[in-house]
Amino acid sequence: MSRAAVLAGVGAMVPPRAVDNDELSQLMDTNDQWIRSRTGIGRRHWADPGTATGDLAAVAGERALASAGSRSVDMLILATSTPNQLMPATAPEVADRLGLGSVAAFDISVACAGFVYGLATAAGAIASGIADRVLVIGADIWSTRLNPQDRTTAIIFGDGAGAALLRAGQPDEPGALAGFDLGSDGSLKDLAMVPGGGSRERSATEPVPETDQYLYMRGKEIFTHAVNRMGSSSARLLERIAWDADSVDWFAGHQANARILHTVADVLDVPRDKVLIHLDRVGNTSAASIPLALADAASAGRIAPGDRVLMTAFGGGLSWGSAALTWPRIQVPGVLSS
Ligand code: UT7
Numbered sequence: 001m002s003r004a005a006v007l008a009g010v011g012a013m014v015p016p017r018a019v020d021n022d023e024l025s026q027l028m029d030t031n032d033q034w035i036r037s038r039t040g041i042g043r044r045h046w047a048d049p050g051t052a053t054g055d056l057a058a059v060a061g062e063r064a065l066a067s068a069g070s071r072s073v074d075m076l077i078l079a080t081s082t083p084n085q086l087m088p089a090t091a092p093e094v095a096d097r098l099g100l101g102s103v104a105a106f107d108i109s110v111a112c113a114g115f116v117y118g119l120a121t122a123a124g125a126i127a128s129g130i131a132d133r134v135l136v137i138g139a140d141i142w143s144t145r146l147n148p149q150d151r152t153t154a155i156i157f158g159d160g161a162g163a164a165l166l167r168a169g170q171p172d173e174p175g176a177l178a179g180f181d182l183g184s185d186g187s188l189k190d191l192a193m194v195p196g197g198g199s200r201e202r203s204a205t206e207p208v209p210e211t212d213q214y215l216y217m218r219g220k221e222i223f224t225h226a227v228n229r230m231g232s233s234s235a236r237l238l239e240r241i242a243w244d245a246d247s248v249d250w251f252a253g254h255q256a257n258a259r260i261l262h263t264v265a266d267v268l269d270v271p272r273d274k275v276l277i278h279l280d281r282v283g284n285t286s287a288a289s290i291p292l293a294l295a296d297a298a299s300a301g302r303i304a305p306g307d308r309v310l311m312t313a314f315g316g317g318l319s320w321g322s323a324a325l326t327w328p329r330i331q332v333p334g335v336l337s338s
Helices: 021-027 032-039 051-066 091-097 111-127 186-190 220-240 258-268 286-299
Strands: 002-016 018-020 043-045 075-079 104-108 134-139 160-169 177-184 248-253 308-316 319-326
Touching: 002 051, 002 111, 002 177, 018 021, 021 032, 032 258, 032 308, 051 075, 051 091, 051 134, 051 160, 051 220, 051 286, 075 111, 091 104, 104 111, 111 134, 111 160, 111 177, 111 286, 111 308, 111 319, 134 286, 160 286, 177 220, 186 220, 220 258, 220 308, 220 319, 248 258, 248 286, 286 308
Parallel strands: 075 104, 075 134, 248 308
Antiparallel strands: 002 160, 018 043, 134 160, 177 319, 308 319
16 A cells, blocks of 8 residues: 555644734724724734744644654655745754754745645655655744735734644555645736845845835735635545545635635535634734644644544745645644743
């Protein structure tokens, strides 16, 4: 029988400082009622100055290892678009901090779809025999890239990290990743981006606008693409793995906006009470959002062993991806602040 990647542990965290909608409304022209009704978000957590993405990733990784009851890892994949620095990648530093020795460690940059891409990369490495145990971490600190003048982005993004340990196992055991659907459309890269800091940055002889360092997003258009891409990617995956929509116990979609999640669920014919909502307490945590939502629901006993879980994510790139698994019997700690 072929080797499959099996979920062995999950852990997640958000930084301690909670920023509620009322606090935001003192910083910019917005209000709690608008944010809640248009997004479903009540608060988010922002990292304190001096805290970097790798710091959050190491805590989430530690919790996933504790959840799995083992520190044996031979590859670490960190999905992030807000690395500690441009070079080197943040993953080797996280591996070092976790005491994992000289494991393979690398970052992948797929914005909010990064965790699903990380799972797919890990599953490929396990299936091919390149690795036996892979720690996949999704972590982002977008609070340092939010333009305080831009109420489109500042209200939705929060910081956090989530991690999953995958081990080699059998395709028919609980926790085995059942399949993936991945895609991108680079012709629409301008819909969400940080223009500065890369090799396309303007010449140093010209002044670089301060706003180039910030995340820019065309919210309404992104909203429409998020619904279409997460819906079609999920539907393709369900067909590929022969799961009926009504057999899905939990829809774990990228936590950008509750209206997006409910619309995708409607399109798929998945009842709204099966949609995991965690963004009310943490906002849009980008690559961390799916493992954060899973850890929150599993630690609260909502997701139970044997439940079918459909994950789907969408973000800048444009990039999207879906994955599915049957939940295994694992201990998952709550989503705690560091
Ligand atoms: O994670 C990666 C993918 N990201 C996403 O999926 C995010 C997708 N986009 C969204 O979630 C939504 O588009 C936003 C939450 C960003 C914006 O919500 P919207 O319902 O699309 O609002 P809008 O931009 O169409 O604005 C509607 C109105 C406008 O006022 P007028 O022109 O109708 O008078 C805006 O100026 O709401 C106003 N508005 C706000 N008012 C209070 C926009 N942002 C705010 C705000 N507070 N923060």
